[in-house]
Amino acid sequence: MDAPKLGPDTAEVYERQKMINVTLAAPTPREAYELAREKYGEDFVLVSAKQIRYEEEGGVFSEITISVSKERFLQLDMTEEDESDTEPEEGLMEELSLLREQIAMMKGDLLSREASEETLIERVKTLFNEKGIALEWLDSVLEPLIGSTVAEDEKLLVAYLLEEIDETLQVRKEEIVGQKVMMFVGPTGVGKTTTIAKLAARYAYMMEKPYRVALINLDSYKVGAFEQLAHFADIMQLKYLTAASVGEFREVFAELSDYDIVLIDTAGMSPYDTEKLVKTVEYLSSDTSQTIEVSLLIAATVKYEDIKDIHETFSFLNLDSIILSKFDETKHLGTVLSYLLLHPVPLSYFSIGQEVPDDLVVADKEYLLQRFIGDLDA
Numbered sequence: 466m467d468a469p470k471l472g473p474d475t476a477e478v479y480e481r482q483k484m485i486n487v488t489l490a491a492p493t494p495r496e497a498y499e500l501a502r503e504k505y506g507e508d509f510v511l512v513s514a515k516q517i518r519y520e521e522e523g524g525v526f527s528e529i530t531i532s533v534s535k536e537r538f539l540q541l542d543m544t545e546e547d548e549s550d551t552e553p554e555e556g557l558m559e560e561l562s563l564l565r566e567q568i569a570m571m572k573g574d575l576l577s578r579e580a581s582e583e584t585l586i587e588r589v590k591t592l593f594n595e596k597g598i599a600l601e602w603l604d605s606v607l608e609p610l611i612g613s614t615v616a617e618d619e620k621l622l623v624a625y626l627l628e629e630i631d632e633t634l635q636v637r638k639e640e641i642v643g644q645k646v647m648m649f650v651g652p653t654g655v656g657k658t659t660t661i662a663k664l665a666a667r668y669a670y671m672m673e674k675p676y677r678v679a680l681i682n683l684d685s686y687k688v689g690a691f692e693q694l695a696h697f698a699d700i701m702q703l704k705y706l707t708a709a710s711v712g713e714f715r716e717v718f719a720e721l722s723d724y725d726i727v728l729i730d731t732a733g734m735s736p737y738d739t740e741k742l743v744k745t746v747e748y749l750s751s752d753t754s755q756t757i758e759v760s761l762l763i764a765a766t767v768k769y770e771d772i773k774d775i776h777e778t779f780s781f782l783n784l785d786s787i788i789l790s791k792f793d794e795t796k797h798l799g800t801v802l803s804y805l806l807l808h809p810v811p812l813s814y815f816s817i818g819q820e821v822p823d824d825l826v827v828a829d830k831e832y833l834l835q836r837f838i839g840d841l842d843a
């Protein structure tokens with residue numbers, strides 16, 4: 466035959482236009498013909514018949530080839546296959562489609578879970594950001610949580626962030642060993658002079674032992690500034706000295722070797738002031754090898770825009786500690802907290818009001834966090 470092979474070998478199916486050739490085998494040509502009639506009724510045409518000898522068994526078989534309409538052939542073929550061969554295949558198909566459904570469900574589940582986690586993280590991030598915490602810090606802390614169990618629960622997420630804040634914040638123990646020299650820097654009006662007065666009273670009269678306290682005023686610019694600190698010194702009967710230049714500072718500092726604590730008041734943020742501060746710090750650490758603790762005062766009320774300027778002006782002094790002032794004036798500590806998270810310098814004291822000497826507390830993370838949580842709750 467010259468037609469191309471189309472079907473399985475056993476059936477030797479050939480297609481001619483709309484007809485298909487089917488070969489059937491039986492012991493005799495007659496039985497083969499009966500077989501064809503059984504299968505296709507009258508709907509076929511006999512094409513050829515031949516006898517086949519089976520070598521091994523020495524038997525003879527008759528083969529007939531008939532031509533059946535494609536339609537009829539397919540009908541029969543399908544029903545036959547349905548009964549026998551296709552069963553396992555169909556089972557497989559069913560299993561496959563079931564599996565596919567399951568995978569689709571799992572995928573959907575996973576996607577919706579990821580999506581809900583993302584929205585949960587976004588929600589908590591927005592909450593903290595609205596309270597002043599920088600996105601930069603929030604992203605760095607929250608990113609590793611994506612896909613973790615913490616990210617599936619809002620309360621856990623909030624608790625995790627508070628824990629991270631707690632861990633990042635640093636506080637400095639109040640320690641007085643040897644001579645302690647402290648310089649207070651920060652923008653005008655932040656509360657430097659008031660805080661120095663509070664600390665002077667604390668060290669001189671309110672600790673378990675009285676310390677000898679001296680005050681130096683480097684704040685030669687502000688009108689009335691000399692009088693303010695001098696007034697406190699007078700009331701508390703403490704040594705008080707002024708120095709308008711680094712040269713003068715050198716002279717007055719030399720007089721103070723007997724004092725346990727020297728507190729240095731400074732002026733604001735002009736380049737002239739900061740240059741004087743740098744020179745003073747340099748002088749103290751190089752010429753007298755005296756360790757000097759530089760404390761930056763930041764008001765809890767500080768605005769986000771201002772805190773950058775403050776950082777740029779004072780951070781190159783190598784800050785040893787930060788004092789937060791005006792705690793009593795705001796409930797919103799996010800901005801200052803955010804600064805502390807991005808620039809972790811230990812906190813030393815909190816100024817919580819105008820009263821000298823009472824409105825001062827040693828820095829305490831709990832105190833700060835409780836207030837921040839109160840603000841979050843609101």
Ligand SMILES: Nc1nc2c(ncn2[C@@H]2O[C@H](COP(=O)(O)OP(=O)(O)O)[C@@H](O)[C@H]2O)c(=O)[nH]1
Nearest residue numbers: 653654655656657658659790791816817818819
């Ligand atoms: N409400 C409040 N006012 C404060 C606090 N600390 C200082 N002040 C007030 O802020 C103003 C400026 O304080 P001052 O010590 O002169 O700031 P300085 O310019 O940094 O020396 C004064 O009226 C202080 O009484 C504080 O913790 N809370």
Ligand SMILES: [Mg+2]
Nearest residue numbers: 657658684690
């Ligand atoms: Mg002052």
